[in-house]
Amino acid sequence: MPSPFLVIMKKEFRDSLKSRWLISFAVTFFFLALGVPYIILRGGGVLPEDYPGMVVSTLVSLSVPLVPLIALAMSSTSVSGERETGTLEFLLAQPASKMEVFLGKYLGLEVSITLAMLLGYGTAELLVYSSNPVFALQFLYGLLYSMMLSAAAISIGFVVSVLSKGRVNAQGTGIFIWFLLVIIYDIGFLGVIAVVLNLNQYLVPMTLANPVEVTRTLSLMHLAKSPLGGELGPVATYMNRTWGQELTITVLTSVLSLWIIIPLGISALIFRKQDAR
Amino acid sequence: MPPNRGPELSSVAIEAKNVIKQYGSFRAVDGLTIDIETGGVVALLGPNGAGKTTFLKCILGLIGFRGDISVNGISVQDHGKEARRFVGYVPQNPSLYEGISVNETLRFYADVRGTPYGKIRELLEFVGLDLWGRAKVTALSMGMKQRLMLATALLADPPLLLLDEPTANLDIRRQLEFRSLLNTLIGQGKTVVFTTHILGDVTELTRNILVLNKGKLIATGSVEQLMKQLDLNAHLYINLEEFASQKARDIIVNSGGRDITEENGWIVATCDPEKKLAILNSLRDAGYKIKDFKVEDPNLETAFLRLTGETNA
Incomplete structure (x- = not known):
């Protein structure tokens, strides 16, 4: 007899397949990983052999903002949407615990978005990046951190979802958080602080306080470490100098993991205490 | 539909002691103490805002409350999941996933309840939806959705049914059909607790009523007694x-x-x-x-x- 947790998780996953968003995202990820130039150059028969090395850092800067956008948009409506239609209350009226319902929904979404990334990025990896072990390894690191970032964004989205009153409100808040993490935080805070004020001591905590920046820095660190090389931003350079490369990667990976666990814990706690509406 | 083969209740189906549900300074349920015997059919009546639906939600453990409620001796607060195994619930508004079919809906809730699919066809026949199994939920009328909710509530053959205004959104003909289904279930010995505003629901389904107002129990008895008492x-x-x-x-x-x-x-x-x-x-x-x-x-x-x-x- 499957537990309600597995049943709910399976339903979330099936719904994502049915609604075709999973396929759309997989296709988006695929073309993002491949890069538009690939199609043009390959079509013209002038694709250089080191093409993957030329685009891998561009891939990081394109992929890192996209992943949380998708994850936040989907997760912020996960609980709030069902609450609005009354299906959540009916589900909780069944012999299933609140945590089984909550985790079933969380992991169902997590598996769906991860699968979309694996399908999209994975196919691109097989087609292009697997030709060279260096490219392949860097690509795999990028994929791993993207998965962690998507899990963190889903966790944050779940906090929004359990706290929001309606679907529209939740989605708006989710998109605003994405805007804050990706656009305002990047250009506004970090850029200004680094270039104008030169307050190095605030750069690290501000980077760690943003899962998108943590992921971006992590990916760039790996890239810089590899034979492909690549430029580190001011924050990564400062961290590298202060802690050394290995410790920085460990710290950043741990912080990204905390970005998954802490919001998930908070949203689970709120959901458990909340009345079903 | 064959008689009840699901889990069975002890002599008292629901025991509620001094149940209080407070929203800010407003008490939606104010110190309710009620015992509902197994096999009983009880109508919860009262004006809007009396606390009827809130009390049903307390029984299901959907909302937090002070006091104690047990279903078949199992505390709803401490072992909600176990207590809900004995309960089938039909909310006032059909709350179904719109993108899936009738069969898929029943299979999903059968899985959640850990019940085999064998009963689905039988239940669809019972509620008159046997020709609609492949139809999407969106294609169903309000009355059909309400009957599908009832089928969903009956999946695991629970001995206790909680129904929140089950006929409120139905026209007269559908009300009669729905009451007929409920009477069959009552005949099988199900314990039924329902809220309603419709006199016909009460007179055709039960003689036991509990009248709530402002979260308190203000009258009990039969409809006839109530009407006589009030000279209606x-x-x-x-x-x-x-x-x-x-x-x-x-x-x-x-x-x-x-x-x-x-x-x-x-x-x-x-x-x-x-x-x-x-x-x-x-x-x-x-x-x-x-x-x-x-x-x-x-x-x-x-x-x-x-x-x-x-x-x-």
């Missing part, structure tokens, strides 16, 4: 083919009518709701030809207003 009467309008003679008036009085008047050729009599048919039959048996008749039953809203001492604005 029906008004019977009768149009006879011939002149309404004194003899006809006497027959009406002898069959339970009173305060007889005449308005535009209609005889108007006040009576207990249960005496209406007796009056009409007596007139017919005495050879009077009834051209037409109308009945004005007392309604529950009037009863609530009398009970709570409030008046219509």
